[in-house]
Amino acid sequence: MIRWLAGLIGLGLAATSALAAEPASIGVGYLGIAGTRSTLSLVEQPAENDGIAGARLAIEDNNTTGKFLGQRFVLEERRIREGEDVVQAATALAEKNGFIIADLPADALLKVSDALRDRGTLLFNAGAIDERLREADCRANVIHTAPTRAMLADALGQYLVWKKWSRWLLVVGSHDEDKLFADALRRTATRFGAKIVQERTFEDKGGARRTDSGVTLIQRQMPVFTQQAPAYDVLVAADESEVFGAYLPYRTWDPRPVVGSAGLVPRSWDPAQDQWGAIQMQNRFMKLNSRRMSALDMQAWTAARMIGEATSRTNSGDVKNVTDFIKGPDFSVAAFKGTRLTLRDWNLQLRQPILLVDGRMVVSVSPQEGFLHQVSELDTLGYDRPESKCKLK
Amino acid sequence: MQAEVRTQMSRMWRVALLSGLALAAAPAHAFIAYVSNEKSNTVTVIDTDSWTVTKTIKVGQRPRGIDFTRDGKFVMVAVGDDDTIQMIDAKTQTVVDSLPSGPDPELFAQDAAGKILYVANENDNTVTVIDLEKRSRLGDIQVGVEPEGMTISPDGKTLINTSETTNMAHFIDTSSRQIVANVLVDARPRFAEFKHDASELWVSSEIGGTVSVIDPKKHEIIGKVTFEIPGLRKEAIQPVGIGMTKDDKTAFVALGPANRIAVVDVASRKVTKYLLVGQRVWHMAFTPDEKYLLTTNGVSNDVSVIDVAAQKVIKTIQVGELPWGIAIAP
Numbered sequence: 001m002i003r004w005l006a007g008l009i010g011l012g013l014a015a016t017s018a019l020a021a022e023p024a025s026i027g028v029g030y031l032g033i034a035g036t037r038s039t040l041s042l043v044e045q046p047a048e049n050d051g052i053a054g055a056r057l058a059i060e061d062n063n064t065t066g067k068f069l070g071q072r073f074v075l076e077e078r079r080i081r082e083g084e085d086v087v088q089a090a091t092a093l094a095e096k097n098g099f100i101i102a103d104l105p106a107d108a109l110l111k112v113s114d115a116l117r118d119r120g121t122l123l124f125n126a127g128a129i130d131e132r133l134r135e136a137d138c139r140a141n142v143i144h145t146a147p148t149r150a151m152l153a154d155a156l157g158q159y160l161v162w163k164k165w166s167r168w169l170l171v172v173g174s175h176d177e178d179k180l181f182a183d184a185l186r187r188t189a190t191r192f193g194a195k196i197v198q199e200r201t202f203e204d205k206g207g208a209r210r211t212d213s214g215v216t217l218i219q220r221q222m223p224v225f226t227q228q229a230p231a232y233d234v235l236v237a238a239d240e241s242e243v244f245g246a247y248l249p250y251r252t253w254d255p256r257p258v259v260g261s262a263g264l265v266p267r268s269w270d271p272a273q274d275q276w277g278a279i280q281m282q283n284r285f286m287k288l289n290s291r292r293m294s295a296l297d298m299q300a301w302t303a304a305r306m307i308g309e310a311t312s313r314t315n316s317g318d319v320k321n322v323t324d325f326i327k328g329p330d331f332s333v334a335a336f337k338g339t340r341l342t343l344r345d346w347n348l349q350l351r352q353p354i355l356l357v358d359g360r361m362v363v364s365v366s367p368q369e370g371f372l373h374q375v376s377e378l379d380t381l382g383y384d385r386p387e388s389k390c391k392l393k
Numbered sequence: 394m395q396a397e398v399r400t401q402m403s404r405m406w407r408v409a410l411l412s413g414l415a416l417a418a419a420p421a422h423a424f425i426a427y428v429s430n431e432k433s434n435t436v437t438v439i440d441t442d443s444w445t446v447t448k449t450i451k452v453g454q455r456p457r458g459i460d461f462t463r464d465g466k467f468v469m470v471a472v473g474d475d476d477t478i479q480m481i482d483a484k485t486q487t488v489v490d491s492l493p494s495g496p497d498p499e500l501f502a503q504d505a506a507g508k509i510l511y512v513a514n515e516n517d518n519t520v521t522v523i524d525l526e527k528r529s530r531l532g533d534i535q536v537g538v539e540p541e542g543m544t545i546s547p548d549g550k551t552l553i554n555t556s557e558t559t560n561m562a563h564f565i566d567t568s569s570r571q572i573v574a575n576v577l578v579d580a581r582p583r584f585a586e587f588k589h590d591a592s593e594l595w596v597s598s599e600i601g602g603t604v605s606v607i608d609p610k611k612h613e614i615i616g617k618v619t620f621e622i623p624g625l626r627k628e629a630i631q632p633v634g635i636g637m638t639k640d641d642k643t644a645f646v647a648l649g650p651a652n653r654i655a656v657v658d659v660a661s662r663k664v665t666k667y668l669l670v671g672q673r674v675w676h677m678a679f680t681p682d683e684k685y686l687l688t689t690n691g692v693s694n695d696v697s698v699i700d701v702a703a704q705k706v707i708k709t710i711q712v713g714e715l716p717w718g719i720a721i722a723p
Contacts (some may be wrong), residue, residue, distance in 0.1 A: 069577075277539065280515045305558075334581045334600040376626060
């Protein structure tokens with residue numbers, strides 16, 4: 001475990017010559033889709049390098065540690081364009097990289113995980129929040145650093161219940177992922193004793209997100225859309241597709257807060273998170289990437305750090321050793337969230353606190369005080385072991 | 394840095410004895426404690442006779458690490474967001490100067506003579522070396538990601554730095570200023586403390602939830618202190634500050650959000666007692682006579698006073714917001 005170190009810089013004396021041995025090279029691939037999605041808020045428009053930027057920082061962090069242990073991490077990026085075969089790209093990436101961090105839709109991720117199963121490549125799902133990837137469609141070679149919809153919904157729901165805002169007006173978008181988020185929110189309401197007083201659907205009839213004079217129109221539409229609702233405490237918006245959610249705050253017929261996909265939003269990370277030493281990482285990230293760190297960046301950072309953590313603990317870059325260690329009972333990773341993060345061994349989901357953010361501040365962090373669990377309070381977020389349908393294979 | 398304060402005290406004490414200047418055994422006179430309040434941007438001054446706050450000193454932004462110069466004339470406080478270390482004149486209790494630390498200084502340690510200061514700069518993976526007399530920067534030592542804990546071996550030959558994301562204790566030769574060994578410990582090492590006889594180095598891991606006991610000659614972990622508190626989840630037990638009595642028999646470990654100080658039998662490395670203090674307890678300092686141990690409780694904004702012999706909390710003193718570090722004057 002202890003390596004004598006030659007070749008450190010001491011007081012400006014660069015001694016690069018005498019590293020004991022050629023460092024072991026550990027390849028990490030990053031597989032994503034080219035292009036970015038469009039958001040209602042210009043401020044929230046993801047960067048071209050959303051995700052990979054976090055992985056890059058973690059690779060730097062790993063290499064700082066690696067130079068003491070004779071390990072060098074190399075990141076290789078691959079972006080799929082429309083019409084390209086994801087399995088082919090993943091297979092090519094797996095040639096040189098025993099670990100792949102993926103930001104892919106659920107179906108593509110499943111194809112890749114099945115194609116790479118016999119090869120022994122370890123995949124990290126940094127992007128997809130779909131429940132089914134951890135439930136019926138779980139895979140033994142996929143570790144999830146992205147939280148699930150149920151974890152996000154539960155994190156929000158715990159806070160609303162703690163705040164005694166227990167009457168919810170649920171507004172759901174017309175796309176599939178909006179409906180999945182609504183499913184998660186309904187489950188949360190049932191679990192924590194909130195009441196959905198009414199549900200409304202906001203149909204996506206198409207239209208541009210960037211328009212001149214847009215505000216005038218939206219200001220007329222949103223009050224009308226939210227009028228005549230039964231008495232409610234909080235409007236819960238399920239709009240992952242970015243069609244209407246961000247239009248709701250300050251425009252509801254009744255003066256009520258908006259949460260869910262706009263207003264108070266549950267996320268794994270936020271540029272405003274500065275607790276538990278996070279300010280240091282936010283600064284490092286800004287220095288490296290000249291922008292602030294998103295949730296996807298954090299999920300990719302965590303994946304790459306898990307690889308780094310396991311390689312330093314096992315003093316090995318061997319994929320099988322590292323995989324066994326990550327899946328084993330002694331694994332945990334520190335990720336600036338005030339507590340160690342561990343894996344749910346039944347479905348390989350990373351347990352993690354969820355931040356509730358309003359775009360400027362971290363308003364709260366769930367699990368909330370008083371939500372108890374016999375194993376880990378973090379397991380009050382999302383599907384717990386007894387409910388799980390996952391059979392790892 | 395409490396460790397350094399104590400090491401300094403005992404060293405001064407020894408020097409005093411040797412040079413025939415020894416005073417009669419310490420009477421129960423008052424000491425003065427300085428507490429850095431991370432959020433208030435102040436340092437609270439506490440009189441340990443009356444256990445009252447006698448002054449609140451305005452300092453720079455985000456004061457954390459705090460310690461006396463070896464001559465006892467100045468209190469140094471790292472004000473991270475101002476990228477400097479401020480010097481408080483202990484007589485006038487006002488800020489009189491600042492030191493050229495690197496960016497975001499957090500904790501620091503000084504050599505035996507009080508001439509050289511080593512500062513952990515969280516933001517750029519370096520330890521900055523400062524000449525305390527000239528108050529100038531001598532250079533930097535590259536360490537792991539997010540350097541934090543700092544201490545110097547009793548013989549002054551080895552500087553220890555812990556890096557929070559690299560998860561290592563770096564052993565640095567103070568004469569060559571080169572890293573000579575790295576010991577991997579559990580996640581997020583925050584604080585390092587030598588036994589006074591130099592036979593062991595204790596390193597707390599906040600996220601790992603343990604204290605690693607390291608053989609400083611062989612650079613190997615030879616044991617671990619673990620903690621278990623009925624009714625508390627493992628995640629809530631986050632060891633940070635460590636204080637060891639001069640006879641090396643008893644160690645006190647601050648357990649952060651577990652709101653407790655663990656009393657550890659150093660020989661067996663077993664916890665004998667947990668003392669309930671304020672919320673999110675991080676750092677601590679003994680009074681020079683070792684009768685009392687003062688702890689900083691961040692979330693409850695107070696300092697707990699522990700009667701060391703009785704192993705009991707006897708007092709709570711309200712200070713500024715998010716109290717972080719503490720140093721006690723001779």
